[in-house]
Amino acid sequence: DAGVIQSPRHEVTEMGQEVTLRCKPISGHNSLFWYRQTMMRGLELLIYFNNNVPIDDSGMPEDRFSAKMPNASFSTLKIQPSEPRDSAVYFCASSFGLISGNTIYFGEGSWLTVV
Amino acid sequence: SQKIEQNSEALNIQEGKTATLTCNYTNYSPAYLQWYRQDPGRGPVFLLLIRENEKEKRKERLKVTFDTTLKQSLFHITASQPADSATYLCALRDTGRRALTFGSGTRLQVQP
Numbered sequence: 001d002a003g004v005i006q007s008p009r010h011e012v013t014e015m016g017q018e019v020t021l022r023c024k025p026i027s028g029h030n031s032l033f034w035y036r037q038t039m040m041r042g043l044e045l046l047i048y049f050n051n052n053v054p055i056d057d058s059g060m061p062e063d064r065f066s067a068k069m070p071n072a073s074f075s076t077l078k079i080q081p082s083e084p085r086d087s088a089v090y091f092c093a094s095s096f097g098l099i100s101g102n103t104i105y106f107g108e109g110s111w112l113t114v115v
Numbered sequence: 116s117q118k119i120e121q122n123s124e125a126l127n128i129q130e131g132k133t134a135t136l137t138c139n140y141t142n143y144s145p146a147y148l149q150w151y152r153q154d155p156g157r158g159p160v161f162l163l164l165i166r167e168n169e170k171e172k173r174k175e176r177l178k179v180t181f182d183t184t185l186k187q188s189l190f191h192i193t194a195s196q197p198a199d200s201a202t203y204l205c206a207l208r209d210t211g212r213r214a215l216t217f218g219s220g221t222r223l224q225v226q227p
Contacts, residue, residue, distance in 0.1 A: 033214055033215075104215060105161070
């Protein structure tokens with residue numbers, strides 16, 4: 001089975017531009033998570049969805065960030081306008097439910113550089 | 116505030132020795148704790164889960180302990196190999212949230 005699929009794998013963009021990161025969760029999984037990883041702050045949870053509904057977006061840094069999950073097999077994380085401090089690796093992950101103890105499966109990440 | 120602490124300094128050991136990594140947490144009452152492995156340029160991969168009523172869990176050369184009194188988990192790799200070199204992350208379910216919060220990870224380097 002395919003794992004969590006993210007695109008693009010690498011993106012370099014100029015400050016002020018819009019960035020859209022995409023994620024396809026594992027088929028059958030109904031929970032989806034967006035994390036951001038930097039050297040300084042480690043792996044931070046941005047937002048998560050259950051059954052396509054955003055459950056907790058308290059980790060989203062500011063209004064420039066938005067996430068959607070229009071259906072069970074697709075989610076986007078958008079940054080508009082992008083800033084150099086947004087440079088990080090953005091991971092999408094999925095799991096079957098939010099039941100205590102369920103393993104979450106990560107994609108390979110989208111490496112974002114904002115210059 | 117809630118914190119998950121892992122040793123930020125890399126752990127260097129010789130092949131064949133046992134590696135022990137530590138995860139300490141404060142202001143959590145976790146029902147379980149998970150350990151993940153992350154290789155450079157890759158996403159984290161699940162290794163083991165231990166529940167609060169379990170003192171120890173084993174999987175092949177891996178062993179995890181969970182002491183809810185000390186608020187600490189230890190992760191052991193016995194007979195370590197260079198292929199075990201990676202960053203190891205512990206994760207807890209955040210109180211009041213239903214997603215995992217991760218520690219910053221400890222990088223393990225096993226020398227041949």
